[in-house]
Amino acid sequence: MTRILCVANQKGGVGKTTTAVNLAAAVAAAERPVLLVDLDPQCNASSGLGLRPEPGQPTLYEVLTGQAALVDAVRSTELQALSVVPASRDLAAADVELVSADRREFRLRQALDGAVADYEYVIIDCPPSLSFLTVNALVASDAVIIPLQCEYYALEGLSQLLHTIRTVRRGFNPRLRVEGIVLTMFDTRNNLSHQVAEEVRRHFKDKVFRSVIPRNVRLSEAPSHGKPAILYDIRSTGAQSYLSMARELLA
Amino acid sequence: MTRILCVANQKGGVGKTTTAVNLAAAVAAAERPVLLVDLDPQCNASSGLGLRPEPGQPTLYEVLTGQAALVDAVRSTELQALSVVPASRDLAAADVELVSADRREFRLRQALDGAVADYEYVIIDCPPSLSFLTVNALVASDAVIIPLQCEYYALEGLSQLLHTIRTVRRGFNPRLRVEGIVLTMFDTRNNLSHQVAEEVRRHFKDKVFRSVIPRNVRLSEAPSHGKPAILYDIRSTGAQSYLSMARELLA
Ligand SMILES: Nc1ncnc2c1ncn2[C@@H]1O[C@H](COP(=O)(O)OP(=O)(O)OP(=O)(O)O)[C@@H](O)[C@H]1O
Numbered sequence: 206m207t208r209i210l211c212v213a214n215q216k217g218g219v220g221k222t223t224t225a226v227n228l229a230a231a232v233a234a235a236e237r238p239v240l241l242v243d244l245d246p247q248c249n250a251s252s253g254l255g256l257r258p259e260p261g262q263p264t265l266y267e268v269l270t271g272q273a274a275l276v277d278a279v280r281s282t283e284l285q286a287l288s289v290v291p292a293s294r295d296l297a298a299a300d301v302e303l304v305s306a307d308r309r310e311f312r313l314r315q316a317l318d319g320a321v322a323d324y325e326y327v328i329i330d331c332p333p334s335l336s337f338l339t340v341n342a343l344v345a346s347d348a349v350i351i352p353l354q355c356e357y358y359a360l361e362g363l364s365q366l367l368h369t370i371r372t373v374r375r376g377f378n379p380r381l382r383v384e385g386i387v388l389t390m391f392d393t394r395n396n397l398s399h400q401v402a403e404e405v406r407r408h409f410k411d412k413v414f415r416s417v418i419p420r421n422v423r424l425s426e427a428p429s430h431g432k433p434a435i436l437y438d439i440r441s442t443g444a445q446s447y448l449s450m451a452r453e454l455l456a
Numbered sequence: 457m458t459r460i461l462c463v464a465n466q467k468g469g470v471g472k473t474t475t476a477v478n479l480a481a482a483v484a485a486a487e488r489p490v491l492l493v494d495l496d497p498q499c500n501a502s503s504g505l506g507l508r509p510e511p512g513q514p515t516l517y518e519v520l521t522g523q524a525a526l527v528d529a530v531r532s533t534e535l536q537a538l539s540v541v542p543a544s545r546d547l548a549a550a551d552v553e554l555v556s557a558d559r560r561e562f563r564l565r566q567a568l569d570g571a572v573a574d575y576e577y578v579i580i581d582c583p584p585s586l587s588f589l590t591v592n593a594l595v596a597s598d599a600v601i602i603p604l605q606c607e608y609y610a611l612e613g614l615s616q617l618l619h620t621i622r623t624v625r626r627g628f629n630p631r632l633r634v635e636g637i638v639l640t641m642f643d644t645r646n647n648l649s650h651q652v653a654e655e656v657r658r659h660f661k662d663k664v665f666r667s668v669i670p671r672n673v674r675l676s677e678a679p680s681h682g683k684p685a686i687l688y689d690i691r692s693t694g695a696q697s698y699l700s701m702a703r704e705l706l707a
């Protein structure tokens with residue numbers, strides 16, 4: 206049974222892409238077939254794995270607008286068990302283009318239906334907003350992984366995100382639940398990180414992954430080499446923390 | 457003559473709000489009247505200055521949808537020369553609500569026209585996207601300040617942002633230009649920071665602010681106290697770097 210997870214948070218720069226790419230790679234390293242879907246017009250997850258747009262190659266944009274089937278957009282990576290459906294900048298226009306389409310919130314779900322049976326996990330990277338693309342991801346998913354940077358502004362946005370998840374669950378996708386909150390860019394030397402982490406664990410108890418992602422420069426260097434951290438520097442604390450998160454997810 | 461500047465970058469978490477709030481405060485500290493406009497439905501610039509939504513008090517949402525005049529939404533802050541037009545979560549819906557409105561891209565510009573003569577500077581904080589709200593900011597502005605985090609993904613998005621600025625200049629606002637790129641969260645110990653900074657200076661030469669904003673925990677602590685960094689800890693490197701940036705802007 207394929208589990209479909211999306212990585213979402215409207216707050217920008219909290220580690221959505223870094224989590225989607227490195228968690229997908231860590232799960233693939235455990236020989237579980239994973240499909241990473243890049244739903245962000247910034248295309249960071251695609252380029253973070255070294256995938257460049259190629260003329261004639263369909264992307265998620267062509268899939269959502271009905272011009273190509275999902276299987277035609279799937280690309281392979283250096284990890285045998287990891288495949289990717291890359292994004293394209295055109296995704297930014299999909300919102301307006303599909304504004305009057307029938308069941309526009311279900312476009313991604315329909316594209317995935319019946320097309321992902323070969324994968325144990327589908328992981329969807331979302332853009333920093335709660336608009337059309339992210340709603341599509343929430344409608345298509347079984348559960349949401351919420352990366353939370355241990356900072357004040359990031360904590361502020363959490364209630365809005367949980368509100369949107371409840372709205373989508375009631376209106377479109379009754380099975381949608383929160384897989385877990387993962388604390389990212391945690392800096393042990395910094396009081397604010399500890400304060401935010403304590404508050405989140407007090408509020409959300411076992412909904413918070415035990416694995417904490419530390420601030421680690423290897424995680425921000427890896428994308429410029431087109432590799433996930435486990436291929437760029439597996440001994441780094443960043444790579445190790447995502448391997449630990451994958452073990453928690455698979456348990 | 458009032459100068460209208462927006463702080464924009466679709467990449468999330470690069471320091472847009474931190475730059476908008478602290479630059480506005482630094483300019484106000486130099487006794488130049490400043491209006492800070494929060495155009496992000498996350499409302500971070502508003503809450504970063506301690507402004508909470510109050511029933512009956514109009515926000516930028518009411519102004520853009522024609523339910524209130526700009527002057528009715530202006531709030532004061534601890535700094536005499538700094539006023540704020542706060543955001544509200546409803547801004548996220550303005551995009552769809554105004555999808556068929558006439559001259560929808562000019563809503564903010566029309567709201568500011570004739571209403572900001574008392575201010576020397578208007579500084580607009582943008583959400584992490586290139587959609588309706590950010591386009592409104594670009595149409596309303598004389599110039600754009602681009603915060604750029606010294607990281608790989610942030611550099612990747614720059615060409616897309618410059619392309620959007622050119623499109624808005626050609627189609628809606630011929631006076632729009634780039635005020636400058638400001639390097640943010642610069643970490644002197646980290647190679648990647650230096651590499652990105654070198655590449656940006658090579659490419660953009662004098663379009664890059666000489667002031668560089670260092671990674672400084674006081675900048676991320678200040679918003680939880682509802683204060684800009686110059687009121688929270690003026691001796692911090694973060695506060696000092698924004699005072700230096702303001703001096704460059706005013707020169
Ligand atoms: N744990 C970490 N340690 C150090 N750097 C990190 C870490 N996680 C992410 N980064 C870096 O921080 C920046 C923001 O992370 P990322 O792009 O993954 O966030 P995002 O939530 O996907 O952003 P957006 O909202 O733009 O989609 C990137 O440059 C990334 O390389």
Ligand SMILES: Nc1ncnc2c1ncn2[C@@H]1O[C@H](COP(=O)(O)OP(=O)(O)OP(=O)(O)O)[C@@H](O)[C@H]1O
Binds near residue numbers: 216359471669670
């Ligand atoms: N120079 C800095 N040093 C340390 N922390 C910083 C610095 N600049 C910003 N921050 C912190 O990093 C996070 C991201 O910054 P900020 O929210 O200003 O970015 P943004 O571009 O406005 O994000 P969004 O895309 O969500 O609007 C915040 O928690 C902020 O407090």
Ligand SMILES: [Mg+2]
Binds near residue numbers: 221249
């Ligand atoms: Mg991302």
Ligand SMILES: [Mg+2]
Binds near residue numbers: 473474496500582583
């Ligand atoms: Mg912001």
